[in-house]
Amino acid sequence: MELKDKVAIITGGGQGGGEGIARVLAREGARIAVVDLNLDAATRVASSIDPDGKRAIAIRADISKRADTEAMARQTLEAFGTIDILVNNAGVGGASALVCDVTEENWDRVMGVNAKGILFCCQAVIPAMKAQGKGKIVNIDSIAGIRMAYFSSVDYTASKHAVTGLTQHLAWELADQRINVNAVCPGGILTPAIEAYASAEKREALIRRTVPLGRFCKPEEIGEAVSFLASDRADMITGQMLAVDGGTLTGYGEDLRAVLRQRLQEEQAH
Template identity: 40%
Template sequence: MDLHGKIALVTGASSGIGRGIATTLAAAGAAVAVHYRSGREQAEALVADIAEAGGKAAAFGADVTDTRQLEAMVEAVQAEFGGPVDILVNNAGHLVKRVPNVDMTEEHYNRVMDVNFKSYVFLSKLVIPGMIRRGGGKIVNMTSIAAHDGGGPGASVYAASKAAVISYSKGLAKELAGHRINVNCVSPGFIGQTAFHATFTSDEGRAATVAKIPLGREGTPQDVANAVLYLASPLSDYLTGETIEVNGGLFMR
C-alpha cells in the first residue's frame, strides 16, 4: 500500500477517526492535507506529529458547508503540494444534536444535511477535474451504520444524510468509472475514542452496544483508517460503488 507521490485531502482530520485516517495515509507515503474547521491547534499538532514521523502534511481550515471556502481550500492544497488531489476522504460530519422529528426545524435539517451530504457533493466536484487530468483517483466517503438502521433516538435526519451518501457514491462511481476514479464508502459502527460518543452516548448505552458486538469490543479510529487505506491504495482498483462495514459484526449485510 505505497502512496508515495499521492496527495490526499482528509476532511475533519484534526481528531478522532479523521486523525487516524490522516496519520495512516501519511505513514503510507501520501502528502496529506489535514482539514479542520475549529480545531486549528489539534490540526497543527497532527501535522507536526506526521513530520516528526518522516511524513508530509499541512493544515487547512474551512467550513465544509460553505462552497466558497471549499473552493479556496482546494486551491490552497494544490498550491501547497504542487498538484491536484489524488485521494479525497470526505470524513467531516456531525449529528449536531438529537432532535425528534416532532421537534424538527428547518435550520437543524439544513445543518445536518449540509455537513454530512452537501459538503461531500461539492468537495468531490472540486477535486474531480484534477483527478481526470491525472488519469485516476480515489474518493472515499464516510457513511455510518445509522444509514442502515436509522440511528439512535433523535437521529433520523442524520441517518438519512448518511444513507444519501451511500446512494450518491454509487451514482458517482458510475459517472467516474471511465476516468479510473474509484468511489467507495466506509461505514463505521460503534467507534470509541471519538468526540461523537463522548458527546451523544451515555455510559449505559455504550456498554449495551458493546455487549451486542460479536467481536466483543468497540472499534477504534485505526480500524476505520485501515479500511480507508485499502480503498485509497491500488489494491482496491477493481472496487467501486461499494461500502465497507467496519463494525465488529454488529451489522452484517
C-alpha cells in the same frame, strides 16, 4: 508503503476518526492535507505527522461552503502539485430528537455538512483527478447509511443515506475517468467525543446490545479500511459500502425503540 507519495485530503482530520485516518495514510507514505473547521486542531495533527510541513499541511475549511472547498483544493495543489485521494470524513450528528421534534434548523445543518459538504468537496477535487487520469474518493458514511441510526435522529439517517446515494452515483459517473468512489460505513468509533458523551457503563451496555465483536472500533481501524480503498489494490472496487462495525449490521439483538425514547426523554428533562 502502498500510498507512497500520493496526496490525500482528509476533511474533519483534526480529531477522532479523521485523525486516525490521517495517521494511517501518512504511515503508508501519503502526503496529507489535514482539513478541519478548527485550524488549531488541524495544525496539531499535521505537525505531529510532519513538524517540517513538507508532508503534511493544515487547512481550515467549512465544507458546507463551496468557496472553502475550492480554496481547500487550491491550497493542496499549491503545496503538493496533485490530489490523488479525497477522504470525505467531516460530518456532524443530529440533535437528539424524535422525528416530530426535528427542527428545520437542525435538518439544514446536518444535511448541509453531511450531504452538501461532500458534494462540494468532490466538485472541488474532481477536475484535478480528471486531469491526471486517476483518483480515489472515499466517503465516510455510516451504518446509518445502510440501515438507520438507532441512537440518533432522522436527519442524520437521511444525510447518511444521501452519502450512500452520492457514492454510488459518482462511482458510475466517474468510472470512465478512472476515479473510484467508495464509502466506509463505521459503527461506533471510540473517540474522545464518544467518551465524553457516554459513561463507560453506558458504552458497555450499548456494546452488549449491538456489537457482536464486543467493542467499539478504533479510529485507526477506519483508517486501515480507507487506506485499502485508496490504494492500487482496490482499482477494481467502486460504488461499494464497506461496513466496519464489529458485526452490528448482522442484527441489533433487541427492540431498541423503547430504549431510544427513554433516553431522549431523559435528555429533554435535563
